Amino acid sequence: MRVSEIDMFSPSSVEECLYFLRDQDRPSRILAGGTDAVVRMKDGAWLPDIWININQLNALRYIRLENNGIHIGPLTSHTDIVKSELLQEKADVLVGASKEVGAIQLQNMGTIGGNLGTASPAGDTIPALFVLDAQIELSSFNEKRVVPINEFFTGPGKTLQKQDEMITNIIIHPQAANEIGIFEKLGPRKAQSISIVNVAISLKMGSNPRECLDGKIAFGSVGPTIIRSKKCEKMLSLGPLDDIAIQDISGAAWKEVMPISDVRASAKYRRSMASALLERGLYRLMKRWDER
Template identity: 75%
Template sequence: MKVSKIDMLTPTTVEECLYFLSDQEKVVRLLAGGTDAVVRMKDGISRPETWINIKGMDSLRYIQEDRDGIHIGPLTTHTDILQSQLLWDKADVLASASNEVGATQIQNMGTIGGNLGTASPAGDTIPPLFVLDARIELSSIKGKRVVPIEEFFNGPGQTIQTPSEMITNIIIRPQEANEIGTFEKLGPRKAQSISIVNVAMSLKMGKGQRECLEGRIAFGSVGPTVIRGPKCERMLTLSSLTDDIIKDVADIAWKEVMPITDGRATAKYRRSMASALLARGLYRLMKRWDDK
């Protein structure tokens, strides 16, 4: 089946889109940026009968804050995130990740909702969303439900989202004034390809020298879904984050991740790189904090 032989629907409202999704007689797929969907189809992984093109639905492209968090529309592009001062101020770990997503053309086209829907363990924006306690709003013609991001993924390429649902909102926890975050990625070429390993981290700092009150760490591409690092997180709060302590914390990452060997890297290499990327990120965060 060629791309040109697939039907295309272009709804103008969310309600119209949900109506199309409710038609269970056809195999449909949402198309936003298309940076992953079209590639997957050409590889024979996913060939819908009908595309539902939602790229021009501006009502799903926004970044705004209210009392229950920062709301990000699923059609918000990585470039939108990079250009948002709100996210650099209150969700720097997410903005940092979007900066590492592909080349400029991919950042202009790719969307945060598409990253979630693809559910790749290597998706760059997904670990930051774990760190930021994201909640995913799913809508269907029957109503809405909001699920924690930890419950959204079932495995590689698999989510709890039903065929009649679409992501309509992503709510994240804003970082506090004493909280700093970063994203580290290892790929074959810097910022141009899928991650071999990535890690997002955010630290809430105290008044003591390099005192960490709370830490959040999430690893990507080292398991069937994103993996939190609870042992590493607990170690962050036990002592001042000297260079030696950072090394000890990073060593624990070896035991927290569950990578596989595939055509891009061995499991052993991924374990080593998860540890190295965590150390690099923590060193960089401490330098930023020291310089404040």
């Protein structure tokens, strides 16, 4: 497909974009950072009649703390997230995920809203948003609705977002002083790689040595959508997170993931790596906690 064949509309405001979406009867797709668009078009997956370019809508690019959580605009880039002191303090798992998105150029261009809209099971920031209890605000011309992230995805590349809606806000739960998180990823190359497996972990620690009061674990690229590891989460609070506990928890992970075999890895390899990444992440978190 040549650039000359692409029909594109660039709204000057969020309101103009929502108005256009309301009255648009042709198949359309919103373009944010655009890091996935060309690849998907070449693959024949994304061929809308019209692209809606929202890249210049700066009103959708922000990170701020409000009473009900940290609000992140959908046009916030991965670089914005990595550099945010608020997120470094209150959402370290999301910062870690954004650092792994790819090369610096991709981090500069790619957006958190684009990651959500693409809805890839391998999207790096999505497991982090799961363990931060993210809420996705969807706006149409006439109304807004807020959807929990665990309900937002309906399958690979599919979400609850309607044709006349766009993502206008992402709200996450800020981590407390006794909460720590980490993101671990396995890819075929160090940079610019799609995850073979990834995992986000968030732990709420107690006052006793290595005491975990609660925790959340979310795996990516091992199922049709993100998988919360409920069994492993329940095991986190059974006792101190010592070597034996960590190995038992990570060993249980392979029963909860549902990977497929593809050109990047076999299902068996993904299962093994899911356990290995969880084990590595828990060890690293405990080392950080011990050093506090």
